[in-house]
Amino acid sequence: MEQTEKVLVLRVGRFRETDMWVSYLSPSQGVTRAFAFGGSRSRRRFVGCLDALNLVIFTHDTTVKAHQGKKLLEGSLVHGFPGLRANRNALAAAGHCLKFVEAVQIGPQGSRKAFDLTLSTLYGLEDQTLAPAAAPLLFKTRTTYDHGYAPEIGECISCGLPLDQIPEPWFLVDKGRVACPNCRPTDSPLFKTSAGALRTLDWIGRSDPKDWPRLAIKPDIHQQCGQVLDAYVAWHFGLVWEDGWFRKN
Numbered sequence: 001m002e003q004t005e006k007v008l009v010l011r012v013g014r015f016r017e018t019d020m021w022v023s024y025l026s027p028s029q030g031v032t033r034a035f036a037f038g039g040s041r042s043r044r045r046f047v048g049c050l051d052a053l054n055l056v057i058f059t060h061d062t063t064v065k066a067h068q069g070k071k072l073l074e075g076s077l078v079h080g081f082p083g084l085r086a087n088r089n090a091l092a093a094a095g096h097c098l099k100f101v102e103a104v105q106i107g108p109q110g111s112r113k114a115f116d117l118t119l120s121t122l123y124g125l126e127d128q129t130l131a132p133a134a135a136p137l138l139f140k141t142r143t144t145y146d147h148g149y150a151p152e153i154g155e156c157i158s159c160g161l162p163l164d165q166i167p168e169p170w171f172l173v174d175k176g177r178v179a180c181p182n183c184r185p186t187d188s189p190l191f192k193t194s195a196g197a198l199r200t201l202d203w204i205g206r207s208d209p210k211d212w213p214r215l216a217i218k219p220d221i222h223q224q225c226g227q228v229l230d231a232y233v234a235w236h237f238g239l240v241w242e243d244g245w246f247r248k249n
């Protein structure tokens with residue numbers, strides 16, 4: 001039996017002399033790894049497919065047992081994002097997003113949403129409606145929210161003071177909550193941020209990518225959003241960006 005699906009290639013590698021492994025994002029299975037036996041030689045069966053950032057239709061053999069891994073039979077290229085590849089900053093931003101998808105290990109649950117979000121981001125980078133400097137923050141924030149990790153930042157965790165009335169809110173990394181200076185706990189990893197940054201993150205987390213182009217984030221707010229998100233991702237996903245890769249804590 002054979003099955004076909006349109007997927008996005010995240011990473012490829014070679015093993016043995018002529019065989020390749022492929023990590024890809026599937027709208028039904030999430031991040032998946034499969035083997036393309038003879039893939040490095042048999043360019044005919046995988047014409048232009050076996051490269052990161054390719055949207056492809058893969059056919060895989062469903063008779064192979066799960067523990068043996070998926071076996072790809074052939075592939076055809078749908079879109080290789082040539083416009084995106086031609087722009088160095090856009091390509092770097094796309095690479096960051098794809099590595100995040102792989103590191104978060106998106107499973108079958110929520111895979112359709114993750115697939116659509118990833119493609120929207122890549123098309124936005126390609127048609128230049130999405131700025132490369134903003135894309136990773138927007139993408140990682142939405143992905144974090146989509147995975148059920150939305151922080152609750154509306155009010156102080158202790159006294160309930162609304163965020164708008166807290167001039168210098170503290171972000172509690174482990175709880176994903178905020179505290180006013182008076183209620184700031186001593187037993188939680190936390191740091192001072194701004195209500196503007198927290199509100200911006202919350203907007204991004206609940207936004208649709210088609211609304212991203214109209215969001216203009218000031219540099220200081222962007223930096224604070226990044227600080228909150230990075231600390232939060234490190235705590236909850238155990239992921240830290242280092243030397244061009246996400247390292248598991």
Ligand SMILES: [Zn+2]
Pocket residue numbers: 156157158159160161179180181182183
């Ligand atoms: Zn308080």
